[in-house]
Amino acid sequence: SESKPWAGRFTQATDAFVEAFTASVGFDQRLARHDIQGSIAHATMLARIGVLSQKDLHTIVGGLETILAEIERGDFFWSVELEDVHMNIEARLTDRIGEAGKKLHTGRSRNDQVATDIRLYLRDEIDGLCQQLATLRAALIDLAEREADTILPGFTHLQVAQPVSFGHHLMAWHEMLARDQDRLRDCRKRLNVMPLGAAALAGTTFPLDRHYTAELLGFDRPAANSLDAVSDRDFAIEFTACASLVMMHLSRFSEELILWTSAQFAFVDLPDAFCTGSSIMPQKKNPDVPELVRGKAGRVFGHLVGLLTLMKSQPLAYNKDNQEDKEPLFDTLDTLKACLRAYTDMVPHLAPNREAMRLAALKGYATATDLADYLVRKGIAFRDAHEVVGKAVRLGIDSGRDLSQLTLDELKALSPRIEADVFGILTLEGSLQARDHFGGTAPNQVRQAVARARAQLAEE
Ligand code: ARG
Numbered sequence: 231s232e233s234k235p236w237a238g239r240f241t242q243a244t245d246a247f248v249e250a251f252t253a254s255v256g257f258d259q260r261l262a263r264h265d266i267q268g269s270i271a272h273a274t275m276l277a278r279i280g281v282l283s284q285k286d287l288h289t290i291v292g293g294l295e296t297i298l299a300e301i302e303r304g305d306f307f308w309s310v311e312l313e314d315v316h317m318n319i320e321a322r323l324t325d326r327i328g329e330a331g332k333k334l335h336t337g338r339s340r341n342d343q344v345a346t347d348i349r350l351y352l353r354d355e356i357d358g359l360c361q362q363l364a365t366l367r368a369a370l371i372d373l374a375e376r377e378a379d380t381i382l383p384g385f386t387h388l389q390v391a392q393p394v395s396f397g398h399h400l401m402a403w404h405e406m407l408a409r410d411q412d413r414l415r416d417c418r419k420r421l422n423v424m425p426l427g428a429a430a431l432a433g434t435t436f437p438l439d440r441h442y443t444a445e446l447l448g449f450d451r452p453a454a455n456s457l458d459a460v461s462d463r464d465f466a467i468e469f470t471a472c473a474s475l476v477m478m479h480l481s482r483f484s485e486e487l488i489l490w491t492s493a494q495f496a497f498v499d500l501p502d503a504f505c506t507g508s509s510i511m512p513q514k515k516n517p518d519v520p521e522l523v524r525g526k527a528g529r530v531f532g533h534l535v536g537l538l539t540l541m542k543s544q545p546l547a548y549n550k551d552n553q554e555d556k557e558p559l560f561d562t563l564d565t566l567k568a569c570l571r572a573y574t575d576m577v578p579h580l581a582p583n584r585e586a587m588r589l590a591a592l593k594g595y596a597t598a599t600d601l602a603d604y605l606v607r608k609g610i611a612f613r614d615a616h617e618v619v620g621k622a623v624r625l626g627i628d629s630g631r632d633l634s635q636l637t638l639d640e641l642k643a644l645s646p647r648i649e650a651d652v653f654g655i656l657t658l659e660g661s662l663q664a665r666d667h668f669g670g671t672a673p674n675q676v677r678q679a680v681a682r683a684r685a686q687l688a689e690e
Contacts, residue, residue: 390594
């Protein structure tokens with residue numbers, strides 16, 4: 231059995247269950263590449279300040295690079311006895327290169343090491359997520375441009391409210407995702423601070439050049455307080471909060487797709503490749519992908535609460551509790567990446583059913599507000615106009631007609647101010663065109679929003 235790096239003060243072997251219970255190597259091995267990246271920078275700095283010889287540095291870097299290659303080939307044996315990714319790699323290094331390997335951990339603790347690894351790892355992952363979000367946004371922008379003139383019934387309370395451009399609706403999703411991406415970039419800023427040099431908790435007796443190590447690793451600066459550096463995981467919580475917001479947005483998107491692909495709405499068709507069938511009902515085509523994304527939102531929210539609870543009331547500085555940060559964080563990342571992948575693949579293939587959307591908008595008295603606004607322009611107070619239009623809607627419902635199908639005489643009976651020009655504003659197109667201001671749904675405004683979003687994406 232491999233001897234533990236910390237075995238010196240112990241007289242008993244570790245209990246077999248305790249060994250398995252305390253080990254994290256089963257899941258933290260995914261930090262290997264960043265662990266090695268951090269070790270190479272640490273060693274480089276140690277050599278610069280004269281704590282390591284150039285020869286030792288050379289041997290250490292060569293050894294770590296070989297180990298990274300072994301890990302990436304799947305040739306590395308991960309030992310539970312060596313507890314975690316850090317001790318596994320360090321022990322293997324000493325196996326391979328001998329004495330020099332034993333010097334790597336000078337002026338370092340696993341506490342500042344793990345805090346650094348997670349930050350390096352998460353920083354790369356955030357960059358990848360931002361890429362995914364940008365791709366999804368670009369797909370939404372393209373679709374919005376194509377559908378700027380498509381008329382969708384807009385809903386409040388899931389009751390038809392006013393007609394909107396389908397492109398406008400798609401651009402609403404784009405706005406949400408743009409903020410999500412911005413939040414991730416912001417989270418990355420606070421995360422990009424280096425714990426190394428904090429050692430176990432108090433700093434180290436070696437004259438480490440922390441600014442130099444930080445620079446090597448692309449951190450903005452070394453963490454200003456050693457106790458804080460090793461113990462807080464607020465960056466992981468902040469990230470999971472950002473991830474939760476993305477998932478919340480994707481769950482709303484999903485909910486709409488699920489409704490819209492139902493026969494009762496039939497606004498949109500999903501490609502067969504993104505749906506599954508039923509083992510019993512031959513007619514079924516189920517929107518499993520959006521349903522799963524909707525469900526997985528709950529899982530990510532759970533991780534957010536889990537991480538908050540993990541950190542709650544922990545005394546300074548490092549506690550073993552913190553080892554529990556990894557699985558929720560990793561699962562959040564895996565889940566979010568998969569959901570974004572599903573959406574980036576699916577969105578370009580959404581097939582809108584323009585006729586069904588149009589009919590649904592016609593059926594819902596969606597231009598009632600337009601009629602009320604028309605009466606206001608003819609000199610009637612809005613409250614009175616509201617009442618008149620309510621009666622017009624009643625007449626429509628009772629006689630099975632939409633507002634534009636009422637006769638001028640019928641309308642005039644409700645208000646003598648109504649004239650033949652009313653029919654222009656009662657059309658769905660007229661309703662959209664009339665909302666021609668910044669942020670409004672007029673197709674012309676949607677095209678401007680599309681152009682702005684494209685410019686913004688290109689600039690980011
Ligand atoms: N595997 C540990 C973690 O993830 C590394 C730090 C361990 N430090 C310690 N003093 N036991 O938190």
